[in-house]
Amino acid sequence: MYSFTEENYLKTIYKLSELHSKNISTNAIAQIIQTKAASVTDMVKRLSDKKLIRYEKYKGVSLTEKGKKVALDTIRKHRIWESFLHTKLKFGWDEVHEIAEQLEHIKSEVLIDRLDEFLGFPTRDPHGDPIPSKTGSIPKNTYKILADMMEDEQVVMNGVLDHSPIFLQYLSKLKLEIGTVLLIIEKIEYDNSMTVKINGKTVQLSNNVTQNILVIPDARK
Amino acid sequence: MYSFTEENYLKTIYKLSELHSKNISTNAIAQIIQTKAASVTDMVKRLSDKKLIRYEKYKGVSLTEKGKKVALDTIRKHRIWESFLHTKLKFGWDEVHEIAEQLEHIKSEVLIDRLDEFLGFPTRDPHGDPIPSKTGSIPKNTYKILADMMEDEQVVMNGVLDHSPIFLQYLSKLKLEIGTVLLIIEKIEYDNSMTVKINGKTVQLSNNVTQNILVIPDARK
């Protein structure tokens, strides 16, 4: 059984690996875990001793299969709990992360299985992120970034890259949530902003926003 | 905010206080927390520094109002989670305690409020134990012990004193659960056992068992 801290390190390394694919640096981990680089070096040595990661001094770390399994298991729990909080307890998508950060460390395999069943085996969490299966398989995202779409295309919002409450609250205010249909009216070259139509309403989205929204082309169009 | 360990100590002291009403000894705590007396002395000093308990060397401890609040809050969370596990996730009453031991330490007031609401504001957990209110009030048990009832009385099972899985599983096997109606057929003086009728079936209950079952007189009789 692994500690809260160990699970958090492994989860963080997994997420960073998804983005950078290279070896993950001590500093990158420190920034996310909100700790000091020296503490990360310490922890990373212990995780390496337990064969959960590969670590070479000054060269960064990467997950072993064993470590990846623990990371995916933790992410699975996190996302199932988020789904529970959202669909059953009516928490907003901007509120679920923080509580799930705690719940993901509860030790009980049967608990998460029952919860999964209770929720009807969801495949995505409230932010559109895929929920890893029990065996640790996770569907690759085939989503596109809204910023890359063309004028006149119609797309369906399917996820976000930025999970911060502020960003999510802003999207909620725009009535922009998972499943919302977007029509791209115009792309402004000057600042890379975008004019889109959401439920009949025309709104202006900055590049900062469109870079963090994941979409798929709308089948209906 | 208090640590898992602190909450567990306070909860334990509260429960022991309910039973003995006197000052609680180091050894009694050690036995329940599954630790050594020396460790308890350590912890008890720290809890005393934080004004959560009153502690005098060699004289045992008692909760302050502040400590009692934390204890009741933890018990509230424990019992609400147990109710959730039982009524929504279909865990047996012998299975809920262990998982709730972890869940009770999740830090979020709104989470427990939402869960409470989701469950329809239950007043008792799956073992019949009362759930403390948000303000920390808890109904006094007016239940009687089955062993003390008279021949020919009809009673309703309303709780247990022994919460061990083995005992609870035994009761389940007898189809004896919260709400079950019992008719006392005969009390055997020799070994203080009891012959009772449960749903038309006659069974023999040892003194050990009847001492751990809480009942109320059946209104229907």
Next chain:
DNA sequence: AAATAAATTTAGACTAACCTAAAAAAATAA
């Protein structure tokens, strides 16, 4: 390629929560 800057690791300390072994106090028995 040397100098400087940035990232990483080491060394040494801290805290919470635990431990064992020995000492001290309280309770019980003779």
Next chain:
DNA sequence: TTATTTTTTTAGGTTAGTCTAAATTTATTT
């Protein structure tokens, strides 16, 4: 009431996870 047993506390250590400050390695400039 003294002697013995039991309970509790103290003293000194351990581990996980953290920290700061200094040393070392790697990366970047000039």
